[in-house]
Amino acid sequence: MADYKIGPGYVHGYEVSPKDKNNTKRAYKDLGVTFCGIPMKNPIVAASGTFGNGPEYADYLDLSHEVGAISIKGLTPKGRPGNAGTRVAETPSGMLNCIGLENPGAEAFVETVLPTLASYDVPLFANVSAGTVDEFGYMAETLSVPGIAAIEVNISCPNVKNEGLAFGVDAKVAAQVAAEVRKRTTLPVIMKLSPNVTNIVEIAKAVVDAGADALSLINTLLGMAIDIRTKRPILGNLYGGLSGPAIKPVALRMVHQVARAVDVPIIGMGGIMTGTDAVEFMMAGADIVSVGTATVVDPRAIGRIAEEMHEYCEKEKIEHVSDITDTLQV
Amino acid sequence: MSGYVELGRVVENEQIGSDVWCMVVYAPKQAKEAKVGQFCDVRVAMGTMPLLRRPISYAGFNAQEGTITLLYRVVGKGTELMTQLSVDDTIDCLGPLGNGFTIPKRVLLVGGGVGIAPMVCASNHLPEGTKATVLLGFRNKEEAFWADLFKQDKVDVHITTDDGSLGTKGFPTAVLPSLCANTKFDSILVCGPTPMMKGVAQVAHELGLSCQVSLENRMGCGTGGCLGCAVDGQDGRRYKVCMDGPVFDSEEVGF
Incomplete structure (x- = not known):
């Protein structure tokens, strides 16, 4: 394909074809990291809800070498069919989604899905949601099984005992969830913070004080899209979560603020499409990063971004990718 | 099934109707493995x-030839950008994706709007020694260019228009019963606007015929x-339209 005219934005090496098993990439030495005691081949987590359960991408990426970790599609105590109607909408440099946590339920996942992931040498984070603080505890307990490396707690979901207000918007409630999950598992507890708050630093501090081992930020920003022709919202659920490059500046700012305020490792995410984006998040204070919407656009995104991070390290003579964390000069 | 990410080379990109364009792309891996009814996910920019x-x-x-053909209607910014690509430009094509149609010996192909595209594909990849009947639903005779894409001896084309300016006046469902009375079909393949697909599926159900619908969800x-x-x-x-579909037995899904 060398004779093809390559348009702007194309990254050399991107034309790697999936399914060609001889394209198997080696993990880069300078990208290997340890996060909460979990060894990872690179600092990129496949974000929950954008990577299926993982095997969907086995033809596009070498899951055992090109992906740092996989955060499983959000699980709930009982299986959920997800929302009816239109679930995704494209917006300027972003996308809205209201999937509605479609999943088989925690127990069914452990019994039927988890065994299918055993053949891949990649850490799995169980991303969990629940309707009450106690249910979060149940989730942590149920998912604390061999094969799961950490529990990532989604506190952007509605609290059924508090008029459906998200757990993550109230520092006290968020801390209760963190404490309950911490009590009921020995695995690392990663709290995934909602950006739909007035003061994310306050929430971050509260959950760390309650025992969170790490933070993941940011989740999607609540948004909406309208079709003026039909005079109706595009999403079946009216509102949805905005992700993609559109939210990157907000995410970077929040990662930077939180990294200054807490002492636990941070997974930075929000619109990372390239290695440059990932490096920015690490400079802002993230220890590792997570890639979601980029995978929706390009199933090979995580492998490509890892490669670009490696190229950056080589070019800048950075011995190890972790050395980038917190190097922002203000 | 999973596809290939191919940086295809544009071989041809021409307007064939008022808002419909035909793009031929050199994407050899997809060209080799694609099946009728599957799709390509195009990254426009x-x-x-x-x-x-x-x-x-x-x-x-x-x-x-190593080529795939995409017929697309200009509906927004993305497809507008596609029209601006020239021969030898690069376009990122991910495919083949989805399951595809099962084409029996005696088949009726029904299409409306840009949903006619997979029917063009089906008419050119019929099982050996098979003839197909094609039923196209247009708004008016301005859309007649679609019929030209079926000019070959193995297919028998029928047309309906909403305004009666070409063929039979009405929707495809108006002529469906008589077509099915004249020929015994093993299956109807349909792609087009949802009301049309619903109508066709309903007639197929009443006649006890198998009907495969190709869904076009966001x-x-x-x-x-x-x-x-x-x-x-x-x-x-x-079900996931992208992987479990886009083709479903019409009795299998609510659409």
Whole structure:
């Protein structure tokens, strides 16, 4: 394909074809990291809800070498069919989604899905949601099984005992969830913070004080899209979560603020499409990063971004990718 | 199934109707493996606007030439950008995706609007020694260019128009019963606007005929990762249009 005219934005090496098993990439030495005691081949987590359960991408990426970790599609105590109607909408440099946590339920996942992931040498984070603080505890307990490396707690979901207000918007409630999950598992507890708050630093501090081992930020920003022709919202659920490059500046700012305020490792995410984006998040204070919407656009995104991070390290003579964390000069 | 990410080379990109264009892309891996009814997820621009890929059914593929053919209607910024691509430009094509049609010996192909594209594909990839009957639904005679894409001896084309300016006045469902009375079909393949597909599926149901519908839901990734294109199954399950479809037995899903 060398004779093809390559348009702007194309990254050399991107034309790697999936399914060609001889394209198997080696993990880069300078990208290997340890996060909460979990060894990872690179600092990129496949974000929950954008990577299926993982095997969907086995033809596009070498899951055992090109992906740092996989955060499983959000699980709930009982299986959920997800929302009816239109679930995704494209917006300027972003996308809205209201999937509605479609999943088989925690127990069914452990019994039927988890065994299918055993053949891949990649850490799995169980991303969990629940309707009450106690249910979060149940989730942590149920998912604390061999094969799961950490529990990532989604506190952007509605609290059924508090008029459906998200757990993550109230520092006290968020801390209760963190404490309950911490009590009921020995695995690392990663709290995934909602950006739909007035003061994310306050929430971050509260959950760390309650025992969170790490933070993941940011989740999607609540948004909406309208079709003026039909005079109706595009999403079946009216509102949805905005992700993609559109939210990157907000995410970077929040990662930077939180990294200054807490002492636990941070997974930075929000619109990372390239290695440059990932490096920015690490400079802002993230220890590792997570890639979601980029995978929706390009199933090979995580492998490509890892490669670009490696190229950056080589070019800048950075011995190890972790050395980038917190190097922002203000 | 999963596809290939290919940086295709544009071989041809021409307007064939008022708002419909035909793009031929050199994408040899897809050209070799594609099946009728599968689709290609096209990344129109390498920047972030538009961000998502556009799912487009194959209107053709040629393994020898290594090319795929995409017929697309200009509906927004993404498809508008596609019209600006010239011969030898690069376009990122992910495919073949989805399951595809099962084409029996005696088949009726029904298409409306840009949903005619996969029917063009089907008419060119019929099982050996098979003839097909094609039923196209247009708004008016301005859309007659679609019929020209079926000019070959193995197919018998019937046309309906909403305003009666060409063929029979009405929707395809108006002539469906008589077509089915004259020929015994093993299956009807249909793609087009939802009301049309519903109507055809209903007639097929009444006649006890198998009917395969190709759904065109909004899609996120096309690769089964985001669950953005879910459709309700009659069995109470949710299916992914991108991987479980886009072709479904009409009795299988509520659409």
